[in-house]
Amino acid sequence: MSxxxxxxxxxxxxxxxxxxxLRLTAAESCTGGLVAAALTEIPGSSDVFDRG
Structure with a gap:
């Protein structure tokens, strides 16, 4: 995926x-934090993304 x-x-x-x-959280192992990184690079994501 690009x-x-x-x-x-x-x-x-x-x-x-x-x-x-809703609030989002991520528990990652194999992805090494890529899901959390993709979500938190978006401005304003902290109002939804809780931890990862």
């Missing part, structure tokens, strides 16, 4: 979580 596609999908996930009033 960086642009990852950014679009991460942004969409954050938007959906915001709309539903």
């Amino acid at each position: 960086e642009h596609t990852t950014y679009i999908k991460a942004n969409a996930l954050l938007d959906k979580a915001r709309a539903k009033g």
